[in-house]
Amino acid sequence: MEPAQILLAVMWVGLTLYALLGGADFGAGVLDLLAGRSRAGMPQRRLIEHSIGPVWEANHVWLIFVLVVLWTGFPMVFASVMSTLYIPLTLAALGIIARGAAFAFRKASTELWQQRLFGGAFALSSVLTPFFLGTVAGAIASGRVEPGLAAGDLVTSWLNPTSLLGGALAVLVCAYLAAVYLCDDAARSGTPELADGFRLRALVAAAATGAVALAGIAVLHQDAPRLYSGLTHRALPLVVASAVLGIASIVLLWRRRHLLVRAAAVLAVVAVMWGWPVAQYPAVLPPGLTYQEAAATPVVITTVLVVAGVGALLVLPSILWLFLLQRRMPYDSHQT
């Protein structure tokens, strides 16, 4: 493998981790929105806070990692994507700031009306941010971002069937992951009635994701034939794997095998996340721009790879420790 390929893979690992970890934090916000009225939804919201509070900031850094690797390793791709998709990315950025700030504010508030206000902002931005990021994915995948500064259409590049599909899928997948994780968390915290609530939501989210994905086949066939052909040929094993794992996760949810559900759901999302680049490889900005053309000078790529390797030695054990501590943190459902 050449260095640029490795860096592309490293970046995609980062994006996958962002989807699995950061995505679930957004999904928790989506579920927060659906948790019901203030008093009835209190236990769910408290568990959500307990589960994502210690980790969301660390999970969020994966996005920054991906952005930095993209602009360092493939500067033209970064410049083209950011300048053409200026509108959805500005909205996503504002969603990120609103989500993080409102979540921290809610935690620091004591009055019900404050918690409602900040909680509402937290939940709403948790829906909008993955939606807009999903439209960005759809724009790139359907070949609507041309290389060059604002060279693609500023509006139709992200307001089109594939982008809307991407946005809807992103929100649903986030909600699905969050429901699966929270179901497991609730079961381990000894709150079976909460676990059942999240189990139901996970089932609904899984079914909805499956339905949208099925409808998506027709959308892609019409709107993004090149991507469609990639997904039905080279990436077909991954597409099939994600479908099988998705169905498996529903069965396991039904049988309350919470930890196995977590694994199946994670793998299903990983399969989707890798299906896309495999379908369009070696293009980074389909149809024309390949990673070889877009790659930075070799010395930059090797330097970033070395830094990322050293960084991984520092970051990964620390993250594991954080996750272990978080898992072992006692959850007291009667806290005030």
Add this chain to the structure above:
Amino acid sequence: MTPLAVLAGPASPADLVAARTQMALSLGWHIVFACLGVGMPALLLFTEWRAHRTGDADYLRLARRWATAVGVLFAVGAVSGTILSFEMGLLWPGLMGVYGEVIGLPFALEGIAFFIEAIFLGIYLYAWDRLSPRAHLLSGVPVLVAGVASAMFVVSANAWMNQPRGFDLDGGRVTGVAPWAAMFNPATAPQSVHMIIAAFMVSGFGTAGVYAVALLRGRRDRYHRLGFLVPFTLAAALSPVQILAGDFAARFLAGYQPTKLAAAEALFRTGPNAPLHLGGLVLDGQIRYAVEIPSGLSMLVGFTPGTVVQGLDRAAPADRPPIAPVHLAFDTMVGIGTLLLLLSAWLALSWWRRRDMPASPWFLRFASVAGVLAVVAVETGWVVTEVGRQPWIVYGRMRTLEAVNPAPGLWAGFTVVAVVYAVLTVAVVYVLRHVARTGHVAPQETAET
């Protein structure tokens, strides 16, 4: 492949203004939280360490209270910093498309530092009662180290824009990139030292200011005195060091970016016996109402009145920054630095004479606004750095106009962003006042109480 810079259409002047204002707003907003994110962990660790060593309940209360504030501040700092990495591409794709690979290294390092900061802050804030006191204290150390390191990394990327090194240009594409040479450019040391000290001063004076207000309102117990004295002492000790670091930065400008120094000092003509202008306003291309110290600038730059200092006349008119705001910002920063030094000396004198802080309420009155002043000094310092570099985004290499996103409608985006930041500012101030007033400590941090 046609280079991106060529593909870029001309940006309208209004959109350029919108992009610059949006960047200034987001950076100027983030920098406050970034400063607190760098400096607050030091205060937190010091008080917690004292609490463990002495079993002192007041120190422990302070550490717990500051931890709650840091939880909010860090969250806001993290997300407002993320916006900036978006805006690098949303607003300045011309810069990133060409030079992204040259300045990628410090950002990659910063990403790792940010990871460490976020992970260990999560552990520090949420696992307070799950770890032994010693382990908990140690879990805070990476937050401090990574915070200082990430400040250095990010500032080195900005320093590169002032002193672009480590690449060649060939037909609009960079070649021969040397990432480490780009990162350790001549501006990195003066800028990052100045900024990191500033971050600790903002944190120290800012935190002390909260307690100065409480002391003025008559809450003169030990808890409030400690809450004032610990952060104020840190900031006061750094005040003289910062004057030296500022002198280092200005002397660097004289050698490497003379046009910026000339704008900061409102020096129009090149020559020996360059005067130092204190205050004054730049109107119609000349400085008025300033106190002029003959040969002052020459003395500061080269220690002799005969030192030739380069004035604005050496730069072509199209290559000059706007002089009035740069000079005003520079004088504001230096003036505040001097005031803070005097305030620090007041405390030192009083402590030396009577082993107590000054009895005069005027001391506390000044101290209660010192944090705000320190923030103003940081903001004006960045105005000097950024506006003083104009019209260049990469000094001598790329004009800001060439870097801006050619997409129409940046004005609309700026308006939305400005509204969101206005709402956010109100919310942050409200929540922090709430934390300070009620002493609410989030549930996860008091599991044992």
